[in-house]
Amino acid sequence: MRTYSKSKSLLTTSLFFLLLIIIMGMSGCSNSDGAAQASESGDKALTVAISADTGLDRLDAGAYDGSMNVHAMIYDGLVEYGEKGEILPSLAESWDISEDGKVYTFHLRQGVKFSDGTEFNADAVKFSFERWIKDPSNSLNVATAMQSLVVVDKHTITMTFNKTYYPFLTELSFARPVRIISPTAVEPAGDITGTFVKAIGTGPWMAESYKTDQEAVLVRNPNYWGEMPKLSKIIMKVIPDPQSRVLALQSGDVDIAGGQMGKIPVESVPVIEADSSLSLQKAPGTSSHFMIFNYNTSALQDLNVRKAINLAMNKKSIVNDLMNGIGNEAEGLFPLTVPYVTESNNTWYGFNPEEAKQLLAASGYKDSDGDGIAEKDGNPLEFNFVLQQAEYPEWKAISELIQSELQEIGIAVNLQVLEPNAYYDALWTSKAYDLILYRTYDDAYNPHSFLLSLFHRTTEAAAVVWSDAELEAQIDTAVGAMDLQERQSAYDSIFLRMYKEAMFAAVYFPDDILAVNHRVTGFKPGYTTFTPIFWNQLDVGNE
The missing domain is CATH 3.40.190.10 (Periplasmic binding protein-like II)
Structure with a gap:
């Protein structure tokens, strides 16, 4: 057995003036800006920009409806x-x-x-x-x-x-x-x-008011058992458009924006960094963006082709030139913030176009007609590359860069930008792609849940990303291991096999970025997307 921790109706003239002086004194302590207020009584509030409605009226702890962020604030x-x-x-x-x-x-x-x-x-x-x-x-x-x-x-x-x-x-x-x-x-x-009636939890926050598609107001729970929040109120303001969220930050209408709650466009980062009223908070993320190979595509069954694609991609250029330095070069499927990912098992292919060309040549691919595209047995090395922009607008620029880099080694790439529904149908159902850009899950869902979902067969279908019996056995060993050393060894084997077989192309490790008004103090990023900030530690002061 293993154990784990634990008045009178008429006022005299003198009283009237005394009260007037007190009121004026209190007014002088208030913040003229409505986004963040602080008074000597401890009544403090801030406003957070979010991209979508919280669903506060249907926030049942036992359901999958409403905002995960608010779930985690109300329920423990x-x-x-x-x-x-x-x-x-x-x-x-x-x-x-x-x-x-x-x-x-x-x-x-x-x-x-x-x-x-x-x-x-x-x-x-x-x-x-x-x-x-x-x-x-x-x-x-x-x-x-x-x-x-x-x-x-x-x-x-x-x-x-x-x-x-x-x-x-x-x-x-x-x-x-x-x-x-x-x-x-x-x-x-x-x-x-x-029938669910109202969100009642033991968490530090509870619902006060709600306007559909406009805002949700949370106030601190007076019965909370843990560290009592320093703020008395958090207003979740719905601002669907990313650029509008940035403008709201600059005007002082909101105090915090960013993360999964309401993403900040990468192109707006220099604007935020140049604004003296704001600070940009960056934290290493727990997800990654990567390219999936369709293992039913004949040419992609060749290990040399998969390695060559990896070697042709300049991931440093993606980070520095396209992402304004936000994030890191991908080295494997998951970043070091994910459990069981270590410096020794987190290795991948570097940028080496010449080696990529040699690998293609070794597999019999060469440009015989001078059109810049390698061929084999009369078949050009050409792939359809699927992506979407609605959720990840940066993917278009990343994919165009990858397209040009693969062209340099003799691989033709046709970009297909799909709407989300068509994109997810191609990924999960029709398999209508040769290459497709995707992302891993976040924080608590990595690595085990993502590996089981994407790299392991189900009773109905083969694995989504890459079908490999040996890898599936290693995943089974890892998730069933109660001994920590045995579990780590199994994950080491998983990541090593992925590398040896070049089962995907690693692209980019994004950072989590949030913009915070300088009125806000005590900011500390959380460890999950559903708790992106340690809300209880936040405070606000006068400007």
């Missing part, structure tokens, strides 16, 4: 995701795991209340999980593998699973649907099939 989980995947206590102070890795016993924090004042206990945990755990549409392993959920006593609950799978704890740190909601949040109260 049993555990929390820390730096590089460290699992930290939250509503569970400690936990025990059986030697076979199938039984988890959680010892719950005592004295915790929900934002409506009702008590948090093991029954509330059981209620929260039973509302979604049997939903057949839920693919989380913590749901599909759970055999029993037993309340041992008021502050102890046990979960038993049908398999050994180390990321159970990681999944319990997700923003949804694993977080804990009060039984009073539904009608009838305590009914697991009851």
